[in-house]
Amino acid sequence: MSSRRSRSRQSGSNSRITDDQINDLVSKLHQLLPEIRNAHSDKVSAAKVLQETCNYIRSLHREVDDLSERLSELLATTDNAQAAIIRSLLMQ
Amino acid sequence: MDLQNLNPSSLKSRFTARFLRALTEINAPKTISSSSPREIFQRYRRIKVAADKSMAYSVRSRRIWSRATLWRLRTRSRSRRLVSFGRRASVKTRTTASHGKENKEHHGAVLGVQAEELRELVPGGEAMDLCNLLDETAHYIKCLTTQGFCVYMGGLLCEGCC
Numbered sequence: 185m186s187s188r189r190s191r192s193r194q195s196g197s198n199s200r201i202t203d204d205q206i207n208d209l210v211s212k213l214h215q216l217l218p219e220i221r222n223a224h225s226d227k228v229s230a231a232k233v234l235q236e237t238c239n240y241i242r243s244l245h246r247e248v249d250d251l252s253e254r255l256s257e258l259l260a261t262t263d264n265a266q267a268a269i270i271r272s273l274l275m276q
Numbered sequence: 277m278d279l280q281n282l283n284p285s286s287l288k289s290r291f292t293a294r295f296l297r298a299l300t301e302i303n304a305p306k307t308i309s310s311s312s313p314r315e316i317f318q319r320y321r322r323i324k325v326a327a328d329k330s331m332a333y334s335v336r337s338r339r340i341w342s343r344a345t346l347w348r349l350r351t352r353s354r355s356r357r358l359v360s361f362g363r364r365a366s367v368k369t370r371t372t373a374s375h376g377k378e379n380k381e382h383h384g385a386v387l388g389v390q391a392e393e394l395r396e397l398v399p400g401g402e403a404m405d406l407c408n409l410l411d412e413t414a415h416y417i418k419c420l421t422t423q424g425f426c427v428y429m430g431g432l433l434c435e436g437c438c
Binding site: 252254 | 299302303311315316317319320323324327387388390391393394397398406407410411413414416417418420421423424427428430431434435
């Protein structure tokens with residue numbers, strides 16, 4: 185799915201970005217966010233969506249950080265043979 | 277079947293294959309002190325780079341953010357080889373989406389601070405107009421969740437093999 189290609193209603197250039205396009209993209213982003221607090225999800229302002237998006241991206245970064253750290257500690261205990269097993273299991 | 281599109285299952289498998297290859301390389305030099313805090317930290321850094329690399333290479337140059345990440349990774353490894361720590365290359369100049377600059381200013385002003393914050397979080401975001409920024413962010417988030425999932429699964433498997 186090439187969302188950028190299907191997005192441009194003009195002749196393929198972004199020279200006239202309309203508010204509608206922006207709102208479309210913002211609501212698309214909104215759908216990706218984990219809904220924790222918002223009861224009225226259709227009434228969230230674009231600024232709020234962007235703010236939540238920033239928070240979400242930061243939390244995803246932190247999550248990968250924590251998981252990588254955990255993996256690093258785990259790799260201290262596994263040995264090469266097991267690593268090869270893991271690899272072959274997931275390559276199927 | 278797989279037409280090089282963002283198909284979650286194929287992104288996962290592309291990412292996982294690369295990531296596991298990198299992991300086995302990271303895990304390869306088995307020294308006696310492989311569980312010292314310093315070694316653990318160094319391995320953690322390498323895992324992080326491997327995760328970012330795997331993600332960017334799985335998406336290749338189809339996205340502005342992945343191009344920015346690839347460029348940053350290459351620049352960093354190049355400058356490390358040259359041992360010139362002063363040269364922190366900025367991501368800004370390579371990925372230009374400078375058309376629609378007035379739109380960036382207009383809509384960017386409406387969404388103000390949040391858009392600027394987002395630009396700093398998404399690789400290559402500084403040079404994107406608002407439309408691209410929002411589009412790239414959506415794709416970036418999907419890939420980040422895939423990345424987290426794959427690293428998590430890697431951890432589970434390592435745990436299972438202990």
